[in-house]
Amino acid sequence: MIKGKFIDNLPKVYGIYTGGFLVFIILMAIAEQAGMSAKLIGIFFVAFTVLIYALIGWLSRTLQVDAYYVAGRQVPTVFNGMATAADWMSGASFVAMAGGIYFKGYGYMALLVGWTGGYVLVASLLAPYLRKFGCYTVPDFIGTRYGGNLARFSAVIVLTVASFTYVTAQINATGTIASVALDIPFGIAVYVGLASILMCSMLGGMRAVTWTQVAQYIVLIIAYLLPVFWISSKLGAGFFPHFMLADEVARIAELEGQFGFVKNSAADLATVPKGLAGITKAHSSVNATPWAFISLAVCMMAGTASLPHVMMRYFTTPSVRTARRSVGWSLFFIFLLYSSAPMLATLSKLSLIDPTLPTGIIGKTIAEVQSIDWYQNWNQANLMFISDFNGNGTLELNEFFMGGKAVVLATPEIAGLPYVISGLVAAGGMAAAMSTADGLVLAISNALSHDIYYKIINPKAETARRLIVARVLLVLIGFAGATIAALEIQGILGSVIWAFDFAMSGLFFPLVLGVWWKRANAPGAVAGMLLGLISGTAYLIWVRSGGSGFLGITQLTFGIVGAAVSLVSMIVVSLITAAPDAATQKMVDDVRVPSGKTVLAQK
Amino acid sequence: MSKQEQHWEKTRNLLFITLAIWFVFSIGIFLFGAEMQESSIRPFGYPLTYWFTCQGSLAIFVILIFWFAGRQEKIDDEFGFSEREGDK
Numbered sequence: 226m227i228k229g230k231f232i233d234n235l236p237k238v239y240g241i242y243t244g245g246f247l248v249f250i251i252l253m254a255i256a257e258q259a260g261m262s263a264k265l266i267g268i269f270f271v272a273f274t275v276l277i278y279a280l281i282g283w284l285s286r287t288l289q290v291d292a293y294y295v296a297g298r299q300v301p302t303v304f305n306g307m308a309t310a311a312d313w314m315s316g317a318s319f320v321a322m323a324g325g326i327y328f329k330g331y332g333y334m335a336l337l338v339g340w341t342g343g344y345v346l347v348a349s350l351l352a353p354y355l356r357k358f359g360c361y362t363v364p365d366f367i368g369t370r371y372g373g374n375l376a377r378f379s380a381v382i383v384l385t386v387a388s389f390t391y392v393t394a395q396i397n398a399t400g401t402i403a404s405v406a407l408d409i410p411f412g413i414a415v416y417v418g419l420a421s422i423l424m425c426s427m428l429g430g431m432r433a434v435t436w437t438q439v440a441q442y443i444v445l446i447i448a449y450l451l452p453v454f455w456i457s458s459k460l461g462a463g464f465f466p467h468f469m470l471a472d473e474v475a476r477i478a479e480l481e482g483q484f485g486f487v488k489n490s491a492a493d494l495a496t497v498p499k500g501l502a503g504i505t506k507a508h509s510s511v512n513a514t515p516w517a518f519i520s521l522a523v524c525m526m527a528g529t530a531s532l533p534h535v536m537m538r539y540f541t542t543p544s545v546r547t548a549r550r551s552v553g554w555s556l557f558f559i560f561l562l563y564s565s566a567p568m569l570a571t572l573s574k575l576s577l578i579d580p581t582l583p584t585g586i587i588g589k590t591i592a593e594v595q596s597i598d599w600y601q602n603w604n605q606a607n608l609m610f611i612s613d614f615n616g617n618g619t620l621e622l623n624e625f626f627m628g629g630k631a632v633v634l635a636t637p638e639i640a641g642l643p644y645v646i647s648g649l650v651a652a653g654g655m656a657a658a659m660s661t662a663d664g665l666v667l668a669i670s671n672a673l674s675h676d677i678y679y680k681i682i683n684p685k686a687e688t689a690r691r692l693i694v695a696r697v698l699l700v701l702i703g704f705a706g707a708t709i710a711a712l713e714i715q716g717i718l719g720s721v722i723w724a725f726d727f728a729m730s731g732l733f734f735p736l737v738l739g740v741w742w743k744r745a746n747a748p749g750a751v752a753g754m755l756l757g758l759i760s761g762t763a764y765l766i767w768v769r770s771g772g773s774g775f776l777g778i779t780q781l782t783f784g785i786v787g788a789a790v791s792l793v794s795m796i797v798v799s800l801i802t803a804a805p806d807a808a809t810q811k812m813v814d815d816v817r818v819p820s821g822k823t824v825l826a827q828k
Numbered sequence: 829m830s831k832q833e834q835h836w837e838k839t840r841n842l843l844f845i846t847l848a849i850w851f852v853f854s855i856g857i858f859l860f861g862a863e864m865q866e867s868s869i870r871p872f873g874y875p876l877t878y879w880f881t882c883q884g885s886l887a888i889f890v891i892l893i894f895w896f897a898g899r900q901e902k903i904d905d906e907f908g909f910s911e912r913e914g915d916k
Binding site: 331334335337338339341342344345346348349350353467468469470471472474475509510511513515518519522523526544545546549550552553556557560563564567568814817818819820 | 832835836839843846847850853854855858859860861862865870872873874875877878881882883885886887889890892893894896897900901904908909910911
């Protein structure tokens, strides 16, 4: 029902879907005018979009291995770009990124550069070659290129560590949003989020995840861009914020100079609720050393090129050529959101701190601010806090605190947009977190079912049995992730950055050298993966437990240590052991040429 | 040199050029972040370093990938290594 015809009709299908979603937003806006409560609007937005994704997941169900693992290798370039963008942009990108820029400025923007620059590495070093290889999973490439179950198994370990760290953060984010929007306790909301994630992926594997991710991208990009453009016009900052906020950026710098950054005493700060922060760094000045900026960017770039849930999206394109172009489209769709995050941060900050704007709160009396509706709402949600530290009765810049998520979640309300926009933003955040979680859970369960179960344990397993194993693992991993997410060990953004460092430590060089260095062999790759992962993890534990670290490498950039060890050990071990045999060398030659059958099809 | 070796040499050269451009806009310019911020070049009126982190580098990466893909396709065509219908 969906095959063939569906692929040809994609622009039409998703065009109707987008139109339908816009109509839904307008209907909600009318309902709001007619007196529908804010809470009900939030529930409608999240429930409606999640049901649509579940419907797509059900329609895309499949019993074929090719469709389950790589969506039948027929996803067109632009649509794969959208799916990858949704796969990529997590709850952290959607909810936390603008907040990070708002509070930390330049130092944080290394993540923007890193999370986009990594795609140049994906396009030039890896994606087209891995597509030519014709593998189902990333460990499938490692296992076949280097040969041997040990290499395959090591790749599965690295993949699982990195992806699992990442997925708990995403399930956590779906839980946070579901609990706010549906007004249920977090412990339950986590499992509601999990159920939605599994509905999208269990029946149709990669095929279902692909088509839901495209739908999720459309929701999340509308939900992000509409408020940014609207707030910008409303503030009179310009109808196209990306090119028109220079005056606002300059005005923030001027206000910062006027207010100054007063340091609060430790005793005062102790009264501020956990997780909230004040504005302590200049908005647009260069406030990090070159090394701090570059090391973080490098880790994010190498991590991007090593994270399996991104790489496996390029296994679904029809050809090598489309895989390459698809990387460009992915980055274009990511760019639309990432280039808007700093604009949102600027608009949010200016509307809060400029005393000449009606929304500005700095300089007002404490009592006045405490009586504002939105302040009360977000204070109750534990995302805003003010306190009169110096006792002068007016609010100073250093007496105002906010949670990172509030920049995206609260700015529409602060700027006086109707509540329907806040409902839309909640749906967008849910889409961002769900789409990433889907990709990650699928990456882990595919690696376990294909590489561990089928390739190592039971190579004679029938198709039906393989797909049942894949689905059972999917559910188990989802539950394990949700259980850990419910414990709330590490913040969303922290675990996301760790995932990149883990992936970079263990997989970056074994993947790249597998294509670009013929002499690389199995013992070298195993040493590279395991020693890289172990040394990176050891450094993380050392720094976390009070170690001083070296070369300015922090717990956010430990991938530099892991990847360096990985590179050196891989080269040394490869050179002191025997060169790969002629068949392997021929395989590498075949990978380097786009034409002809995939390498795995030749075997 | 065989056809395949020539193809790979050209591919490798393209990689080096691509990575060199990538290096400049992801790492190189940020060695001079503080100096560039003071520059009188202000795209759309934004301070220079700030603009690169918000838009400039990001947009250059998008363009770079499409440029790279086009060049690589040309190299593949030149040696007759492009995919044909039925290559699966």
